[in-house]
Amino acid sequence: MICKFQRTIKREITIKGIGLHSGEPVTLKLIPAESYDGINFIRNNVLIPARIEYANGFEFSTSLSREGQSVRTVEHLMAALYFTGIDNLFIEVSSEELPILDGSSILFIEKIKDAGIVSLNEEKIYAVINDQITVSDGDKFIKGRPYEGFVATFQASYNNKIIGNKMYRYDSTVKDDFLNVAKARTYCFLEEIEFLRERGLAKGGSLDNAVVFKGDTVLNPEGLRFEDEPVKHKVLDLVGDLYLLGMPIIGEIYSxxxxxxxxxxxxxxxxxxxxxxxxxxSEVIDSMSGLNAKISS
Structure with missing residues (x-):
C-alpha cells in the first residue's frame, strides 16, 4: 500500500501496561504531530527520535537512547506505526520500557484506529532501495534488493518441530496481510526463562503476553494463533526495526x-x-508499473 500523504493520529491516546523485561508498570501517551516532525519518544522531557542513530541496545529487544534517557522494546509499537502508515507522532513514556500488552502489535493498532488517522498536507516520503545489499553475522544474514512494493520475509532454522524451518513472506500489497503479522506474539523457550531472569530480563513475561515452548509443546492453553506464529512475529520485529530508518522502505527484504x-x-x-x-x-507511484502500486490517501 502506497500512502500519498503523511499521517498522524486525530487525538491523543493513553495506553497502559507492563514492560516485558522490566516488569514495571508503564503509561504511554501518543500525541498528534505535524508534517516532518517524525516519530519521537519523550522520556523525562528528553526527545528521543525513533531513528537508527539512537538505537544502541539489542538484547532480546530494541532500545533507543539519548542524553542519558532510554526507551526499550520499541519494535512492536514501531511495527504498528508502520502498518497504520503513521509518520509523525510524539510518544511520552512514563517508564523505560514500552508496554508489552499481549506480546504482539495488534492492540497498538486497534488503539490507533480507534483514535482515528488523519492525512496531513505534505507528501509521504519513501526509501526506495536502488541496489542489492547484504549484511551477515556467521550463518545469519539479511538481504535487500529493489522491488515494486514492500516485501519482508523471515526464514527460521530451529531444532524444534513446531518452528523448524518455517518461513513467512509479508507483502504490503496483499489486502490485510498485515493482520497476519500484527497478531503474532513474541515467544521464548521455557529453558530460556531462567537465563533471561538471571540477566534482569523477562520479569513481566507470562502466558498472557508471550508464547512459551517446552520442547515441542506450546504451554499456552489457547495454543498458537497461527501455525507459523513464531516466524510471523519475527517478521513483525523486522518491520518494526526497519522503520527506524525514519521512512517506509520500497524494496524486498529477506532475513x-x-x-x-x-x-x-x-x-x-x-x-x-x-x-x-x-x-x-508521487514519484514512487509514477515509477511503478501499477501492478503492485495500491494507493491510499
Whole structure:
C-alpha cells in the first residue's frame, strides 16, 4: 500500500501496561504531530527520535537512547506505526520500557484506529532501495534488493518441530496481510526463562503476553494463533526495526535467522552505502508499473 500523504493520529491516546523485561508498570501517551516532525519518544522531557542513530541496545529487544534517557522494546509499537502508515507522532513514556500488552502489535493498532488517522498536507516520503545489499553475522544474514512494493520475509532454522524451518513472506500489497503479522506474539523457550531472569530480563513475561515452548509443546492453553506464529512475529520485529530508518522502505527484504542486532546493522548499512533513494509518494507511484502500486490517501 502506497500512502500519498503523511499521517498522524486525530487525538491523543493513553495506553497502559507492563514492560516485558522490566516488569514495571508503564503509561504511554501518543500525541498528534505535524508534517516532518517524525516519530519521537519523550522520556523525562528528553526527545528521543525513533531513528537508527539512537538505537544502541539489542538484547532480546530494541532500545533507543539519548542524553542519558532510554526507551526499550520499541519494535512492536514501531511495527504498528508502520502498518497504520503513521509518520509523525510524539510518544511520552512514563517508564523505560514500552508496554508489552499481549506480546504482539495488534492492540497498538486497534488503539490507533480507534483514535482515528488523519492525512496531513505534505507528501509521504519513501526509501526506495536502488541496489542489492547484504549484511551477515556467521550463518545469519539479511538481504535487500529493489522491488515494486514492500516485501519482508523471515526464514527460521530451529531444532524444534513446531518452528523448524518455517518461513513467512509479508507483502504490503496483499489486502490485510498485515493482520497476519500484527497478531503474532513474541515467544521464548521455557529453558530460556531462567537465563533471561538471571540477566534482569523477562520479569513481566507470562502466558498472557508471550508464547512459551517446552520442547515441542506450546504451554499456552489457547495454543498458537497461527501455525507459523513464531516466524510471523519475527517478521513483525523486522518491520518494526526497519522503520527506524525514519521512512517506509520500497524494496524486498529477506532475513535468514536475523534478530534485532542484525536488523539494525542492515538499516545502518543502507544509510552508509547509500543503497536507497529518497522519493516522494508521487514519484514512487509514477515509477511503478501499477501492478503492485495500491494507493491510499
Amino acid at each position: 535468514y535467522k536475523g534478530g534485532h542486532r542484525l536488523n539494525a546493522s542492515f538499516v545502518r548499512k543502507l544509510i552508509e552505502e547509500s543503497k536507497f533513494d529518497v522519493k516522494y509518494a
